Amino acid sequence: MSYKKLSEDLDRLYQMHYYERKLWEKEIKLVAGLDEAGRGPLAGPVVAAAVILRKELLITGLKDSKCVSEEERPLLAEKIKTCAAGWGIGIAPVGYIERCNILQATFYAMIQALRRAGLRPDHVLVDGHMEVPDLGIPQTTIVKGDQKSAAVAAASILAKTTRDAIMRYYHSLYPRYGFNRNKGYPTAEHLAAIKRYGPCFLHRKTFRGVKENLRDDYRFSSFGFKSKRNPGD
Numbered sequence: 275m276s277y278k279k280l281s282e283d284l285d286r287l288y289q290m291h292y293y294e295r296k297l298w299e300k301e302i303k304l305v306a307g308l309d310e311a312g313r314g315p316l317a318g319p320v321v322a323a324a325v326i327l328r329k330e331l332l333i334t335g336l337k338d339s340k341c342v343s344e345e346e347r348p349l350l351a352e353k354i355k356t357c358a359a360g361w362g363i364g365i366a367p368v369g370y371i372e373r374c375n376i377l378q379a380t381f382y383a384m385i386q387a388l389r390r391a392g393l394r395p396d397h398v399l400v401d402g403h404m405e406v407p408d409l410g411i412p413q414t415t416i417v418k419g420d421q422k423s424a425a426v427a428a429a430s431i432l433a434k435t436t437r438d439a440i441m442r443y444y445h446s447l448y449p450r451y452g453f454n455r456n457k458g459y460p461t462a463e464h465l466a467a468i469k470r471y472g473p474c475f476l477h478r479k480t481f482r483g484v485k486e487n488l489r490d491d492y493r494f495s496s497f498g499f500k501s502k503r504n505p506g507d
C-alpha cells in the first residue's frame with residue numbers, strides 16, 4: 275500500500291472512532307461494538323459478535339464486512355481478535371428463531387456475544403435503530419453503525435466470518451442447497467433447490483420462500499425438519 279493510500283486509510287479509521295472517542299473523553303473506558311449476521315437468510319443461525327475496545331483499533335482495511343472481500347475477512351478477523359481488548363460470539367440456532375422469531379433470536383445472540391467477550395464493557399454501540407432489551411449496560415444505537423463505528427465494523431467482520439464458516443460446514447451435510455455459495459440467502463439457485471427438494475432441517479419454516487414448499491414427507495420436531503430422503507445428493 276502506498277503512503278498516500280495508507281494515510282487516507284488512517285484518516286478514515288480516525289473518523290470511524292468518532293463515537294468511541296466521545297465516550298473515551300467522558301472516561302468511559304471499555305466500549306463494545308455489537309453487530310449480527312444472518313437475519314435475512316432462509317437457512318442457518320443468526321450470529322452476533324461483540325468487540326470491546328479500550329483504544330483505537332487501527333487495522334488497515336477495517337470496514338463494514340459487506341465492503342470487504344471474502345478472502346480478506348478471515349485475515350481481518352484474526353487481527354481484530356489479537357488487537358481488541360475482548361471479543362465474543364453468540365449464536366441463535368434455527369430452532370430458537372422458529373420459537374421466538376428472528377428479532378428476539380438476534381437479541382439473544384447479541385447478549386450471548388457480550389457475555390462471552392471476557393470483559394464487561396462500560397458502554398455498547400449497537401448497529402441499527404433498536405436497543406437490545408434487558409442488556410443492563412448503557413447503549414447507543416447507530417443506524418449503519420458498521421460504516422460509522424470501528425467497534426461495530428469489527429463486530430460485523432467477526433459475525434460474518436463465523437456465520438460463513440458455519441454455512442460452509444452445513445454445505446458438507448446438505449450440498450444440494452449450495453450453502454457454501456449462498457450462505458442460506460434467497461438466491462435464485464437456493465430458491466430453486468428448495469422448490470425441487472423441499473427444505474431440510476436447517477431451513478426456517480416460517481420464512482417466505484420456505485413455508486410455501488413444505489411437504490408431507492417432512493415432519494417438524496423441536497430440532498427442525500427431518501426428511502425421509504437422503505439429505506445429500
